[in-house]
Amino acid sequence: VPELPEVETVRRDLQEHIVGATIVSAAVHGHRTVRRQKPDQFISAVSGRKLISTSRRGKYLFIEMDDGNRLAVHLRMSGQLLLRSNHHFDRIKHTHAILDLDSGASLHFVDPRTFGELWVSTASIPELDHVGPDALDELGTVIDLRRRLGTRRSGLKAILMNQAVLSGIGNIYSDEILFQARLRLTRTPESLNRPALARLHQAINNVLTEAVERRGSSLSDEQYVDLFGKVGTAQASHCVYAREGSPCVVCERKIERVKFAGRSSFYCRNCQR
């Protein structure tokens, strides 16, 4: 599942390999992927546009175009952006949109579960009005984090996954962050003393930074890949996620799995308090 590190990896690939190119033609298949606007409107809005730069907040990805508008991408559960050298006659299964570039390559949007989205947004990107600061680039200080957590009464796991508080953290990295911070998923912000808050702040930064360096997590069932179809290696450094029954890397107690905030959650009962 693409979260902040996976989206950032794709953004960096796009920045390096498609910035400067021009979209010469576009095609949309099906009605699910481009649903904020009519496919015809989308196609005419991107056709002929030169790609100027890339940006990201949380799991939202944007490519600035030469008319000031942004090509917006959200991968949601299973979306993939793939740069393929071939033309669209050899599109793989679940390819819902193809942008042909003047470089001869094509940008394919592949998404089996069709939760992902492509759309054209304006320069101000109103879709981001309800999205909080980026959990990595805009994390700020420990004091900033305390302020952002505020007086919420729900468990830390739910708060970390709330994109209006901090954006980019999903089910995988929230578990990893709370393990590294040695905090239970159900702890509330007001229960955190100064050292605990500092650990949480550091864990957010550490876990996301390392996952970006490892080019994201590719778990066997929900295969995330980069712009060239290559898997990441961050799953190798996961301490708790999808490790139910396996020994904790710190204390060797078995990792437990619970349902929390509507999601499967993994933690060490001994290390996280």
Place this chain on the structure above:
DNA sequence: AGAACATCCTGCTAGC
């Protein structure tokens, strides 16, 4: 306010 649940969807898998 917050939690629990349904919704969108397909691929995988546990269990017959």
Place this chain on the structure above:
DNA sequence: TGCTAGCAGGATGTTC
């Protein structure tokens, strides 16, 4: 072996 029911999850919306 082959089928199917259940599960998985990001964002959003509804209900309690």
